[in-house]
Amino acid sequence: xxLKRGLSGxxxxxxxxxxxxxxxxLLIFFCVFAPLVFFVGRGVYIDSSNGNDYSNASVKQNLDWxxxxxxxxxxxxxxxxxxxxxxxxxxxxGPLSLDSFKKxxxxxxxxxxxxxxxxxxxxxxxTQDVKSNILNEKRDKTSKDGSHxxxxxxxxxxxxxxxxxxxxxxxxxxxQHNDDTILKLENAAIERSKSVDSAVLGxxxxxxxxxxxxxxxxxxxxxxxxxxxxxxxxxxxxxxxxNDLLQELQARLKDSQRVLAESTSDADLPxxxxxxxxxxxxxxxxxxxxxxDCKLVTGKLxxxxxxxxxxxxxxxxxxxFLAQLAAKTIPNPIHCLSMRLTIDYYLLSPExxxxxxxxxxxxxNLYHYALFSDNVLAxxxxxxxxxxxxxxxxxxxxxxxxxxxxxxAMNMWFLLNPPGKAxxxxxxVDEFKWLNSSYCPVLRQLESAAMREYYFKxxxxxxxxxNLKYRNPKYxxxxxxxxxxxxxxxxxxxxxxxxxxxxxxxxxxxxxxEVNLNGKVNGAVETCGESFHRFDxxxxxxNPHIARNFNPNACGWAYxxxxxxxxxxxxxxxTGIYHKWQNMNENRTLWKLGTLPPGLITFYGLTHPLNKSWxxxxxxxNPSIDRKDxxxxxxxxxxxxxxxxxxxxxxxxxxxxxxxxxxDHPYLRRCNLHE
Numbered sequence: 001x002x003l004k005r006g007l008s009g010x011x012x013x014x015x016x017x018x019x020x021x022x023x024x025x026l027l028i029f030f031c032v033f034a035p036l037v038f039f040v041g042r043g044v045y046i047d048s049s050n051g052n053d054y055s056n057a058s059v060k061q062n063l064d065w066x067x068x069x070x071x072x073x074x075x076x077x078x079x080x081x082x083x084x085x086x087x088x089x090x091x092x093x094g095p096l097s098l099d100s101f102k103k104x105x106x107x108x109x110x111x112x113x114x115x116x117x118x119x120x121x122x123x124x125x126x127t128q129d130v131k132s133n134i135l136n137e138k139r140d141k142t143s144k145d146g147s148h149x150x151x152x153x154x155x156x157x158x159x160x161x162x163x164x165x166x167x168x169x170x171x172x173x174x175x176q177h178n179d180d181t182i183l184k185l186e187n188a189a190i191e192r193s194k195s196v197d198s199a200v201l202g203x204x205x206x207x208x209x210x211x212x213x214x215x216x217x218x219x220x221x222x223x224x225x226x227x228x229x230x231x232x233x234x235x236x237x238x239x240x241x242x243n244d245l246l247q248e249l250q251a252r253l254k255d256s257q258r259v260l261a262e263s264t265s266d267a268d269l270p271x272x273x274x275x276x277x278x279x280x281x282x283x284x285x286x287x288x289x290x291x292x293d294c295k296l297v298t299g300k301l302x303x304x305x306x307x308x309x310x311x312x313x314x315x316x317x318x319x320x321f322l323a324q325l326a327a328k329t330i331p332n333p334i335h336c337l338s339m340r341l342t343i344d345y346y347l348l349s350p351e352x353x354x355x356x357x358x359x360x361x362x363x364x365n366l367y368h369y370a371l372f373s374d375n376v377l378a379x380x381x382x383x384x385x386x387x388x389x390x391x392x393x394x395x396x397x398x399x400x401x402x403x404x405x406x407x408x409a410m411n412m413w414f415l416l417n418p419p420g421k422a423x424x425x426x427x428x429v430d431e432f433k434w435l436n437s438s439y440c441p442v443l444r445q446l447e448s449a450a451m452r453e454y455y456f457k458x459x460x461x462x463x464x465x466x467n468l469k470y471r472n473p474k475y476x477x478x479x480x481x482x483x484x485x486x487x488x489x490x491x492x493x494x495x496x497x498x499x500x501x502x503x504x505x506x507x508x509x510x511x512x513x514e515v516n517l518n519g520k521v522n523g524a525v526e527t528c529g530e531s532f533h534r535f536d537x538x539x540x541x542x543n544p545h546i547a548r549n550f551n552p553n554a555c556g557w558a559y560x561x562x563x564x565x566x567x568x569x570x571x572x573x574x575t576g577i578y579h580k581w582q583n584m585n586e587n588r589t590l591w592k593l594g595t596l597p598p599g600l601i602t603f604y605g606l607t608h609p610l611n612k613s614w615x616x617x618x619x620x621x622n623p624s625i626d627r628k629d630x631x632x633x634x635x636x637x638x639x640x641x642x643x644x645x646x647x648x649x650x651x652x653x654x655x656x657x658x659x660x661x662x663x664d665h666p667y668l669r670r671c672n673l674h675e
Contacts, residue, residue, distance in 0.1 A: 217265045217266045218266070219266045219269060219273060219274075219277065220260070220263065220264070220265060220266055220269070222277060223256050223259065223260060223273070223276075223277060223280075224260065226256060226277070226280045226281065226284060227253060227256050227257060227260065228301075228304070229284055230249050230252060230253045230256070230280065230283075230284065230287075231253070231304065232297055232300045232301060232304070233245075233249055233284065233287040233288075233291055234246060234249045234250060234253065235300050236287075236291040236293070236296055236297070236300065237249060237287065237291060239296070240291060242290060242291065245283075245286065245287055245290060245291070248283055248286075249283060249287060252276070252279060252280045252283050255276050255279075255280075256276060256280055259273055259276060323641055323648075324641070326641070326646060326647075326648055327641035327642075327643065327646070327648075330375070331645065331646065331647070333668075333671045333672050333673040334375065334376070334377050334645060334671075334673070336670075336671035336672075337376060337377060337409070337667055337668065337671045337673065338376050338405075338406055338409040339409075340667060340670065340671065341376065341408065341409035341410075341412040341413055341667065342405075342406075342408035342409045342412070344412055345408035345409065345411055345412035345415075346408055348412075348415075352415070353411060353415070355414070355415070355418075355423070355424055355425060355426075356418075356423075357423045358423075358425070360397050360423040361397060361399070361423065361425050362490075362492040362493070363397070364492065364493055364494045364495075366395050366396070366397050366423075367395055367396045367397065367497070367509070367510055367513060368397045368399060368490070368493055368495070368496045368497070369386065369396065369397065369398045369399065369496070369497050369498075369499055370399050370401075370483075370486060370489075370490070370496050370497070370498045370499070371383070371398060371399065371400050371401070371499050371501060372400075372401045372402070372429075372479045372480075372482050372483070372501075373400070373401075373402060373410075373479070373501035374402050374403050374405070374406045374477070374479060375406075375501055375645070376406060376409050376410055376413050377645055377661070377673070378501040378502060378643075378645060379400060379402075379410065379413075379501050380413055380414075380417065380660075380661075381504060381657060381660045381661060382499055382501055382503060382504070382505070383398055383414070383419050383422075383424065384419065384660045384661075385504045385505040385506070385660045386398075386499075386505040386509065387419045387420050387422050388660070389505055389506060389507055389508055389509075390422075390508050390509070390510070391508050391510065392510075393419070393420045393421045393422045394420075394421035394422065395510075396422045396423070397422070397423040397424075397425075398419065398422060398423065398424045398425070399425055399427070399489075399490065399496075400414075400424065400425065400426045400427070401426075401427045401428075401429050401479065401482060401489070402426065402427075402428065402429065402479070403428070403429055403430060403477065403479060404428050404429075404430045407426065407428045410426045411426045414426065416667075417665075429478050429479055429482060432489070434488065435478060435482075435485065435488075440478075440481070440485075440579075441579055441582040441583050441586075442478070442481045442582060443478065445582075445586055448586075450587075480595055481595060483498060483559070483595065483599075484574075484575060484578045484595075484598070484599075484602065485575060486498070486564055486566060486569065487566050487569050487570050487575070488575070490566070493566055494565070494566055494567055495513060495563065495564065495565055495566060496563075496564055496566060497509065497512060497513075497561070497562070497563050497564075498559075498561070498562045498563075498564060499560070499561060499635075500559065500560040500561075500637065500639075502560075502620065502637065502638040502639060502643055502644070503560055503561060503635050503636060503637045503638065504635070504636050504656055504657055504660060505634065505635055506631075506633060506634060506635070506636060506656075507633075507634040509634060509635075512563050512610075512614070513563070515563065515608075515610065517563070517565055517568075517608040518608055519568065520565070520568070520606050520607055520608035521564060521565055521568045521569050521572060521574055521603060521606040521607070522557075522562055522563070522564060522565075522603045522606060522607040522608065523562065523563035523564075523565075523607070523608045523610050524557040524558060524559075524561075524562045524563075524607055524608075524609070524610060524615075525557060525558055525561070525609070525610050525611075525612055525614055525615040525617075526555045526556065526557050526558075526609045526612075527555075527556050527557060527558045527617065528555035528556050533555075533556040534552065534553050534554060534555060534556055535550055535551060535552050535553070535554040535556065535600060536552035536553070537556070538556065538591060538596060538597040538600060539552075539590065539591050539597055539600070539601070540589060540590055540591060543589055543590055545584060545590065546590055549604075550601070550604060554600075554604070555609075556596075556600060557600070557607055557609070558615060558617050558637070558639075559595065559596055559599060560615060560617065560635070560637045560639060561614065561615045561635045561637070563610075568606075572606065574602055574603070574606075577601075577602050578598060578602045581598060581601050581602065582598060585598070613629075613632055613633055613634065614633070614634045614635060615633065615634070615635045615637060616629050616630055616633035616635070616636055616637065617637040617639050618637070618639065618640065619636060619637065619638045619639075619640070619642075619644075619650070619653045619656075620637075620638040620639050620640025620641060620642045620643055620644075620649075621639070621640030621641065621642060622640070623650055623652075625653075630653075630656065636656055638653070638657070644656075644657035644658070645657075658675050661673075663675055
């Protein structure tokens with residue numbers, strides 16, 4: 001009732017005096033509306049300060065409920081005119097208004113920065129009309145929702161920074177992982193390139209400097225691509241009877257082929273090459289407009305690809321044949337040397353054909369070497385290199401065995417060029433009467449019709465490139481198989497060092513006679529790597545005889561420099577073991593031809609591994625051997641097709657061999673033998 005009397009008093013004052021109207025408004029505001037604003041605002045603040053565990057939707061709902069309750073109380077207390085005055089007065093409050101508090105979301109920020117800071121950073125925004133809020137409550141609610149702006153707290157900013165750091169760290173880890181992967185792939189590629197057979201690799205290498213630039217010789221490649229497409233469109237032009245276009249394509253095709261035949265790089269191209277490229281491009285564009293059909297072009301390219309594949313196979317087979325042919329032929333100068341020496345030998349009287357110090361041949365206290373060869377020059381290098389690096393050459397004895405064609409030449413060479421104080425003796429394998437087909441399985445097999453057909457019939461069904469390696473005359477020669485009969489050839493010796501004729505000696509070999517073989521027969525350097533040169537590479541483990549008796553992962557070893565204990569050989573009947581397995585392999589079902597596979601079988605479990613520095617292999621096929629390994633080796637072996645006396649020898653390895661040859665020798669000069 002007191003409040004109503006106050007309102008009636010206000011009306012009387014308003015009616016009586018307009019000058020006191022503003023004073024009355026201020027009085028009403030500070031007495032009634034200001035406390036109401038304080039309590040409503042405090043309610044919003046308390047809800048927001050205590051509502052950290054609630055969602056934004058619940059806070060918004062509580063805020064709307066309080067505002068509606070406040071507005072209902074105001075409408076019940078004041079008349080329309082008083083509300084208009086209050087709305088007009090509160091519109092000028094600026095940042096002190098309730099709407100300003102809502103828009104700046106200060107209720108949530110007071111806890112962190114304080115009221116003073118909020119006032120300092122707030123903008124001067126006017127409140128909306130209270131009357132419009134009362135008349136349209138839904139629109140007021142929509143405007144309130146749109147006016148809220150989220151202010152990120154330091155905790156949110158910190159979390160966002162942490163997420164960004166984690167993303168950066170993850171990105172860096174992925175980049176580092178990618179770099180490590182690329183480095184591993186590059187290292188693996190380098191290791192694989194080292195194991196590539198140079199016979200397959202040829203003179204091309206992806207690591208050569210001219211192959212580093214992907215854009216090198218781009219014009220040559222473009223012209224080759226144009227030639228391919230011109231061939232495609234030529235076939236289509238014939239198919240669709242486009243004679244004019246066909247003639248134009250053929251003319252441009254001949255020009256491009258002529259340029260490509262004379263050029264291998266952009267530097268070799270003539271000045272007119274760019275004009276030819278442009279002209280060919282215009283013709284191909286014209287042909288594409290008239291002839292292009294996806295299905296026909298695809299079919300033509302597929303046919304060309306198949307034809308090219310067949311040509312590559314044919315050329316590969318031809319290349320393999322020529323490589324094997326070059327490897328097994330004797331160069332003309334060496335053949336000339338052998339012929340001249342043979343003629344001069346048989347012109348000598350029998351008294352002059354004898355070597356001195358023949359009493360040393362059966363002395364077991366000396367260092368004996370076995371060398372079986374039909375190459376005079378190669379045998380001379382082996383003997384010379386051994387003597388030049390020996391501490392006491394007088395204690396070294398060389399037992400040479402050759403065939404009847406080279407017997408005279410071999411004798412004549414060492415009669416003219418005796419190896420210092422060392423002892424040498426040359427024998428003819430054809431004079432070993434005990435070595436016949438009734439005793440030796442290999443000789444018996446070589447006399448069979450099947451073996452002759454395999455070697456000499458050109459249209460043999462198995463005469464593919466894979467078998468060309470084994471169609472070498474050395475597999476027909478008993479000189480290659482004589483290594484399995486050492487006790488028969490040298491019955492009075494206890495130990496002997498077997499040497500191939502494609503090796504050179506760089507150190508004194510006498511310490512090999514002091515190596516304890518621990519009851520084994522053969523002392524050799526093992527050649528197995530991770531999966532290379534193990535038994536399964538040489539033997540047919542699908543055969544039950546091989547599978548039952550041998551381990552496919554057993555380590556292989558190398559012929560070329562082998563220390564044989566002839567006493568243990570006889571005790572274990574090594575020759576008998578060899579005969580047994582050679583008889584079982586008459587049809588070549590256990591292994592292919594050669595002496596290493598039967599050697600692995602015969603000396604299985606009877607081989608003592610020597611230090612790898614005694615024998616370094618691969619100079620006849622591997623271009624990636626470390627130079628330090630070569631220089632530190634006692635024996636260097638040119639196993640492979642690229643023998644040092646052939647023109648296809650690798651030039652960087654040849655000097656190790658040629659330094660033991662005196663090229664000013666009269667016989668060598670007459671046969672044009674030079675470095």
